[in-house]
Amino acid sequence: MVQNFGWMLSARVLAAVFSLIYLAIITRSLGVSGFGKFALITGAAQFLANLLAFQTWQIIVQYGVVHIENDDSTRLARLYRAAIALDLLSAFVGIGASALILHFFADALGMTPTLARATLIFNVIMLISVRSTPIGILRLHDRFNLAAAADAATPTLRLIGAVSAALVHPKLQGFLIAWAIAELLTFAAHWYAVHRIGELRPILRNGKGLGRVLSDNPDIVRYSLTSNFSQTLFMSVKQIPLLMVGGLTGTAAAGAFRLAAQLSRSLTTVSQMIARAAFPEIVRAVRSQGARSLGTMIAQSFRVAAAVGAVVFVLAVLFGQVLLETIGGSDFGRAYVSLLWLTGAACIDLALVAFEPTIMAARRAHLLFLARLAATALLVVCAILLEPTMGENGVAAAVLVNSIAQAFLLGAIMQRILRRRDTATIPPA
Structure with a gap:
């Protein structure tokens, strides 16, 4: 556990330092009221993502341990596929909910049509970038070093995005775009880490018969x-x-x-x-x-x-x-x-x-x-x-x-x- 914690600590220390820098850039660029709008939009998107997303990383760790002990790669791959299916289901439901909320309440929330579109796009990206499944796979195999490297992508990309937005388009939409790109690239980094440990190929080739995941995992x-x-x-x-x-x-x-x-x-x-x-x-x-x-x-x-x-x-x-x-x-x-x-x-x-x-x-x-x-x-x-x-x-x-x-x-x-x-x-x- 100490080694696992060490890898996670390194990523979080980097995130803490970078977050202070990019928060300073955003608050200075938008002011207290503008930053409040940014915080409410990103906070609402995160709330919706958290509300609908399954904690598939815990499911993978809880049940994947048994399949690894039994050297059962087929059942493990089925478990991975089931977790991915849950993530996709959560994303589609969330996208529909976001569209309905913004369609009916954008005016009440004081959003212009341009800002409402930007908010919807941001919500969609947040929901499809859920990375609970790859995180669970990496933790199941005790590859906290790769998980830490993938996690470090978020604060690094946010910092780069904040600097770019401040120079090119220091408005609310500019920072939302920067945050959305950071989420997508972090999502890609986590799945690349899964590929690095050789677990992406079994997901694509094995794990057929998804319906049997219930009998595989009591x-x-x-x-x-x-x-x-x-x-x-x-x-x-x-x-x-x-x-x-x-x-x-x-x-x-x-x-x-x-x-x-x-x-x-x-x-x-x-x-x-x-x-x-x-x-x-x-x-x-x-x-x-x-x-x-x-x-x-x-x-x-x-x-x-x-x-x-x-x-x-x-x-x-x-x-x-x-x-x-x-x-x-x-x-x-x-x-x-x-x-x-x-x-x-x-x-x-x-x-x-x-x-x-x-x-x-x-x-x-x-x-x-x-x-x-x-x-x-x-x-x-x-x-x-x-x-x-x-x-x-x-x-x-x-x-x-x-x-x-x-x-x-x-x-x-x-x-x-x-x-x-x-x-x-x-x-x-």
């Missing part, structure tokens, strides 16, 4: 749905606060909030990175020894994550205001309080880093989904109640409430898994 439908609902909720909830700020407070507030969220999200990204690096090995450990064997590892990760989170929060208190104004300008300093609320939430998420992969590996995804659904409902209610008096800071405070609620609920689920051996051990697939 309980895959239930696992796919529950894991998808949980992950969809987790990924989508990142965009809900931004969309609420834009709808309740305005585009200028949304722009400042988006920059604060981006800075705090770097910590959340670290927690996701650790979880994704650990997931393949946790699946193997739980299959062979049961979830109770992970108690020591979870306790250690909790202590380390809590210490790191405390340090990061102190840094946010000391340097957050300066960083916001350095990147975006003085208008973005208004997001300092929001940054503190969001960083506090990210610190809690980091402390819970080992909970999600353990719950998923123990096939308790339905409990994870219910916990996140309850926490998300609490977020929306708190945001609506706090926004009239606190503005965008109230929405940020609601994000912290969401993280605290998740901490209590996921902690209760973990106790149940670790205490009950008979429900913690995964049955043979």
Whole structure:
């Protein structure tokens, strides 16, 4: 897991550095209100992609381990094809939903026909560029080095695109085009990485009889749905606060909030990175020894994550205001309080880093989904109640409430898994 984490860390460090640079370029070019529009368009597209996309990478890792152990390349190829089919289905549904939303609500959203077309094209590209399946294939084979190289394409291409747009067409449409091209090329980079490890040829030549994927992988439908609902909720909830700020407070507030969220999200990204690096090995450990064997590892990760989170929060208190104004300008300093609320939430998420992969590996995804659904409902209610008096800071405070609620609920689920051996051990697939 340490080696896996190392490769992912290198890609994320590069992404963090480059993101600060291209965010500075965009905020300086568009201003706080223009950047707010950009943030709302890209955030809405990401929300839709997350809402409809299946987490096929988890399905591949969960069930692909068995086929590799049995040296069954045909069933593995069928699993890959099924994951691709799910990605395509999600993309087509999302494209239809995007077209309908923009057709009926473009005027209400204040979009010109040109901007509405650009937004639709951007949404289409975001949806067809979902790369969950190639990511799952690379992680299944422990090729985190290639996955990290492919991931590094996104911030690199965004930086190149931001510089190009600032020089050639420093308008909203110019930056949307740059983002869309970056997504397409990153999608291509991930599939090229799959080709490099020799897994693209089996997908094209083997795996016939897609209907047999259900008998090949017992309980895959239930696992796919529950894991998808949980992950969809987790990924989508990142965009809900931004969309609420834009709808309740305005585009200028949304722009400042988006920059604060981006800075705090770097910590959340670290927690996701650790979880994704650990997931393949946790699946193997739980299959062979049961979830109770992970108690020591979870306790250690909790202590380390809590210490790191405390340090990061102190840094946010000391340097957050300066960083916001350095990147975006003085208008973005208004997001300092929001940054503190969001960083506090990210610190809690980091402390819970080992909970999600353990719950998923123990096939308790339905409990994870219910916990996140309850926490998300609490977020929306708190945001609506706090926004009239606190503005965008109230929405940020609601994000912290969401993280605290998740901490209590996921902690209760973990106790149940670790205490009950008979429900913690995964049955043979």
